[in-house]
Amino acid sequence: MGPSNQLSAEPSGRCLRAVRFFTGDMRRCGQWVKRQVLIIQLLDGVLRGTAQVMFVSNPVSGLLILTGLFLQNPWWALNSLLGAFVSTVSALLLRLNRSDAIFAGLHGYNGTLVGMLMAAFSSKGNWYWWLLFPNVFMSMLCPVVSSALSSIMSKWDLPVFTLPFNILTCLHIAATGTAHPYFPEYICTITTLFAFFFVLFFVFLQLFLSVPVGVGQVFGCDSPWTACLVLLALLLCSPAICLHALLGSLKFGAGLALAAPHEDVYSGLWGYNSALSCIAIGGVFYGLTWQTHILSLICALFCAYLALPACTWPFCLFLFCFLFCFFQFQQHVPE
Known part of the structure; x- marks a missing residue:
């Protein structure tokens, strides 16, 4: 390798090391x-x-x-x-x-x-x-x-x-x-607590924005800018978690199927519990395989239909049931 190639490789190597330092769980930090x-x-x-x-x-x-x-x-x-x-x-x-x-x-x-x-x-x-x-x-x-x-x-x-x-x-x-x-x-009442202050003109655009906003609603925030920063934070640590958060938040269809007020659907209130459930199954508690990926989507769908009024009760209750059943299954499977 010539001197010019070495000089060009050094900055890229330093940049790569810096990216590795700030991503993942930052163990060295x-x-x-x-x-x-x-x-x-x-x-x-x-x-x-x-x-x-x-x-x-x-x-x-x-x-x-x-x-x-x-x-x-x-x-x-x-x-x-x-x-x-x-x-x-x-x-x-x-x-x-x-x-x-x-x-x-x-x-x-x-x-x-x-x-x-x-x-x-x-x-x-x-x-x-x-x-x-x-x-x-x-x-x-x-x-x-x-x-x-x-x-x-x-x-x-x-x-x-x-x-x-x-x-x-x-x-x-x-x-x-x-x-x-x-x-x-x-x-x-959910409509009073979280009024979606971005008045949009097209329904499809509102539904599109409800996906990232559903991730931001984990923190009770309905701002798309806040949601984008939350997604960037997830992407920085784990792209798999970021992907499952978006896939879980796509379950706004449950709100439409249950005839929920459209304002609640557009503001992401039907997506944040599903996003947490999808992350937990697909990106945290089990290794990432196509089976666990499908399980995470099923878990998010059921969680979306468990329409409790506030906080993260649907996420907690359904994940407890899901993980408890898996624990019981492991107990009865012969090694």
């Missing part, structure tokens, strides 16, 4: 973070916790998702960041760091969703600072509820998913209601 001071480790854990909502453990992905949340609503993003930080610190104080679970973000994603949705559901609007107190309290309880559920689910080798978020958020909404003097909630 995680090893470097372990040698740093606690505040750096917490920052990495919070960013990974934000990304773990979508089953990825990459701090750059978490940063991209946070950027998207700030584009949607800075107040919601601030509450989600606070929730992730408080739940991570709470898990650290409770010494729940089994197998480095805290700094992998596994105790931060429920806090992220709790903070985000508490701000989205509040009828006091943006920058109502008193909301930070229940946010901190509920986020502190996330690792406690997660640890309690994990001790039960471990008997069947099942993860807790976002069940702590569902339980704590619904408890908060049930305790405050719409008439609370300090923390009133919106009337919990």
